[in-house]
Amino acid sequence: MAKKRKHIELQNSEPMKKDESNPQRTKRTLLGWKDKAKVKESDSPVFRNKEKVLVTCSRRINYRYRHLMLNVVSLLPHCKKDNKVESKEGKGATLNELVELKNCSSCLFFECRKQKDLYLWMAKSPNGPSVKFIVNAVHTMEELKLTGNHLNGSRPILTFSTNFDEDPQWKLLKEIITQIFGTPKDHRKVKPYPDHVFVFSIIDDHIWFRNYQISVPHNETDKVDRGGLDKMTLVEVGPRFCLNPIKIFGGSFGGPILYENPFYVSPNQIRALEKKQKAGKYAKKIKAKTRRKMHELSNPLEPNEFTDMWKE
Known part of the structure; x- marks a missing residue:
């Protein structure tokens, strides 16, 4: 059977002193280990684009x-x-x-x-x-x-x-x-x-x-x-x-x-001008139609043999 290890009692009850020669451990952050010396060096005014x-x-x-x-x-x-x-x-x-x-x-x-x-x-x-x-x-x-x-x-x-x-x-x-x-x-x-x-x-x-x-x-x-x-x-x-x-x-x-x-020029003004142009074309057609009617009334047709035959 394996032998049990003997418990060695600490001769000195005083707590162990930290070794000051060892460098201090850096802090842990979400982005990794944070080094104070590096942070001080990177404090230079460098532009970083954070545009959203x-x-x-x-x-x-x-x-x-x-x-x-x-x-x-x-x-x-x-x-x-x-x-x-x-x-x-x-x-x-x-x-x-x-x-x-x-x-x-x-x-x-x-x-x-x-x-x-x-x-x-x-x-x-x-x-x-x-x-x-x-x-x-x-x-x-x-x-x-x-x-x-x-x-x-x-x-x-x-x-x-x-x-x-x-x-x-x-x-x-x-x-x-x-x-x-x-x-x-x-x-x-x-x-x-x-x-x-x-x-x-x-x-x-x-x-x-x-x-x-x-x-x-x-x-x-x-x-x-x-x-x-x-x-x-x-x-x-x-x-x-x-x-x-x-x-x-x-x-x-x-x-x-x-x-x-x-x-x-706003689009509303452009559409208004187009409507006026279309309305102007319609007004020209009406004027031409009335002008033809007035011309027919002022210049009646002379009686003709063929027209009289068709009327009978």
């Missing part, structure tokens, strides 16, 4: 515009989608509260009116500024069926035309678009590499949006070297839309007007 965008729409939105909003949501992995908001005069306070509850810093609000006109609000919450656009030439991914295809959640490269550096309103719009559509580098839902391009270009005072995939050949014999941009090609993915700026406000969804587009 709230994407929502108004009630009674058209299905086509709702699909456009879903396409934009799929392109922005750092966004948060929320329920529909009633499009009223007091929507600014409601949206600012939703942005604060969702812990976001920006907002994209798709507002549909009369189930025909689509307006897009880009706002920085809670202090502003904010921009109101009218969206034209909408083409969703489902409509286009283009051949381009990029990874879901990858970082985009933002490119702007040279017109954005000419006037101050375009410089402000470029900064707002960069902050909203620029995906943070260390976001948890983002791939660490870019494989598509967002193109913003100004043509006729309108901002045109295009999304292209960066296509690279993958054959072993035709590998692309570093800096070999001549072999890379761009394939359009979608969606497509055009933004016509209406007003730029100093606050979030309101405030002092910083810029107003002098060439903007």
Whole structure:
């Protein structure tokens, strides 16, 4: 049988002293072991992008515009989608509260009116500024069926035309678009590499949006070297839309007007002019008809033998 070990009594009842030469153990956190020395070194003012965008729409939105909003949501992995908001005069306070509850810093609000006109609000919450656009030439991914295809959640490269550096309103719009559509580098839902391009270009005072995939050949014999941009090609993915700026406000969804587009004409005025033109065509037809009747009364036909025969 195995022998039992004898209990050795401690000769000295004094507690053991800690060895001061050993380094002190670091604290454990949720992200790992926390080293005080490393924390002090990393206190340097380094910018970290914590941008989060709230994407929502108004009630009674058209299905086509709702699909456009879903396409934009799929392109922005750092966004948060929320329920529909009633499009009223007091929507600014409601949206600012939703942005604060969702812990976001920006907002994209798709507002549909009369189930025909689509307006897009880009706002920085809670202090502003904010921009109101009218969206034209909408083409969703489902409509286009283009051949381009990029990874879901990858970082985009933002490119702007040279017109954005000419006037101050375009410089402000470029900064707002960069902050909203620029995906943070260390976001948890983002791939660490870019494989598509967002193109913003100004043509006729309108901002045109295009999304292209960066296509690279993958054959072993035709590998692309570093800096070999001549072999890379761009394939359009979608969606497509055009933004016509209406007003730029100093606050979030309101405030002092910083810029107003002098060439903007509302869709209601365009429809009213079309109705007047149609009414003018109808009035011309009625006038021509009355003119023919007056001409017949003033110039009666002379009696004829054949007409008298038919009357008998």
